[in-house]
């Protein structure tokens with residue numbers, strides 16, 4: 243079911259159930275509540291945190307702007323008075339931590355997702371149940387500071403954890419359950435590699451699965467391929483059972499963990515010490531939600547540098563970037579730190595992270611039920627060419643969505659860009675050719691798939707391998723077609739990677755020329771002898787639309803060296819050759835990331851702006867304010883008002899003769915949303 247239909251059903255059910263639910267219940271009867279973007283704060287409690295001030299805990303969650311907490315409930319340590327003999331009760335807890343905190347959270351309209359970790363048990367219990375334990379490739383159990391690794395196939399995870407879950411979910415009105423360290427880990431916290439579990443349960447189950455003996459991590463390829471499939475099947479079976487149990491108790495408990503099958507909220511973490519690249523969370527959020535239209539994503543911005551330094555935080559403004567990209571994609575906000583905020587010893591990140599949370603909370607009417615208004619779809623072929631396209635589009639302020647040829651509603655995009663176009667499947671032509679024939683625009687970066695006819699079915703003559711001193715000649719006539727002032731100083735651009743030479747295509751317009759007749763060596767001999775007549779770009783009409791080919795991976799080149807000629811040619815092609823009608827455009831620094839979204843009912847739309855400045859080497863400082871950002875928007879109705887959401891102030895705007903609104907934002911600080919509301 244498309245995400246927006248699911249949200250419609252959810253909101254209808256939500257408002258009908260709202261009337262019958264008391265405040266203290268915190269809406270746990272709300273079906274599929276997790277599909278609406280929430281703001282989660284994960285406070286991984288140490289056992290000593292059982293003595294924290296629970297009133298202060300709740301106030302701090304509220305002040306941070308979160309409406310869900312991921313709260314440590316059970317598994318390694320039970321933070322409630324469990325009746326189960328092999329569930330380690332927190333010795334620092336005097337009464338009932340979960341039972342004390344949960345009603346206070348619910349009274350404040352904050353949901354609790356209970357955190358469980360069944361990957362280890364206390365060594366006292368382990369001594370009595372050796373068949374529950376992981377066995378390393380040397381035949382030993384792994385005892386890490388008194389916690390012994392368990393195996394997914396052993397009795398603890400196959401049987402006892404369900405007793406713990408049943409007890410906790412029956413005892414407390416948890417809104418969700420989360421599972422840490424799932425599956426078949428092969429390393430310990432010191433990153434010592436222990437290999438594939440060799441317990442008797444694993445051996446017999448694997449044998450029954452495929453008839454082979456269980457391999458070690460360096461076993462033969464066939465057995466390791468089977469091992470992956472077997473592990474996948476066991477994890478899926480485990481969470482099918484979790485789902486059956488939990489949903490039989492209360493159907494609206496969200497299930498959250500690091501896998502997808504049988505899960506409601508997919509969990510991921512951004513935990514690199516200096517970030518995951520400028521667009522890391524954009525890629526992660528959009529690709530995950532694209533593949534999982536009926537699930538949500540909670541991708542944590544980890545407070546700390548890495549697990550080995552859990553108590554010191556990353557650069558505060560790294561959280562801004564990570565969280566903003568999640569918010570712009572319609573995913574949850576998610577921030578993860580050690581212990582309650584009241585005991586955090588590096589609190590610098592709480593300000594910038596909390597700013598995004600509070601912004602989301604204050605403006606949820608504009609954020610919770612929107613859809614992308616991007617005019618360009620970027621086919622998700624993860625890799626360097628894709629990464630370069632993300633950067634070129636972002637720096638040129640072209641709003642775009644990651645799309646899948648088979649799974650996305652392609653007709654809503656004016657233009658599709660396909661990085662590494664040789665990765666298209668043969669059957670994709672059955673979708674892309676009609677897309678172009680109906681009026682779509684298609685841009686290929688790389689080799690042309692043979693099955694595609696909209697490009698003119700060109701005949702491949704040869705593929706030039708990567709070598710020194712190949713160039714693209716930018717001729718005066720090319721600059722007439724891609725009429726960009728910024729191109730005036732460029733008559734040449736370097737060409738790295740493979741170049742695919744095709745026979746000329748009838749009815750096509752060609753641009754650029756390959757330069758390969760170049761001597762390379764000492765400067766005296768280093769010059770161009772001739773320009774070939776081999777086109778470096780062509781486009782042609784096909785039905786109502788057009789297809790354009792750049793027969794090399796221009797995004798990969800941009801990701802590598804960031805040459806502006808490549809960005810000008812690539813984005814210039816989208817605008818001036820394919821004539822993509824873009825409803826939103828922005829005049830400002832390339833270091834501003836632009837998002838364009840709209841209300842599903844057409845009552846408003848907005849342009850999101852993220853200021854990427856502030857990073858210098860490994861340091862991420864506060865973004866430098868950027869003055870006078872101009873937003874051009876082809877509005878879809880009569881404008882009621884236009885304002886910036888960070889402070890709510892009205893923005894100056896005027897209508898151009900072509901009907902589009904030109905809006906001026908006097909200053910962009912960390913981020914902004916320019917909201918355009920339409921008259922009723």
Ligand SMILES: [Zn+2]
Pocket residue numbers: 375376377393394395396439440441442443444445
């Ligand atoms: Zn095992």
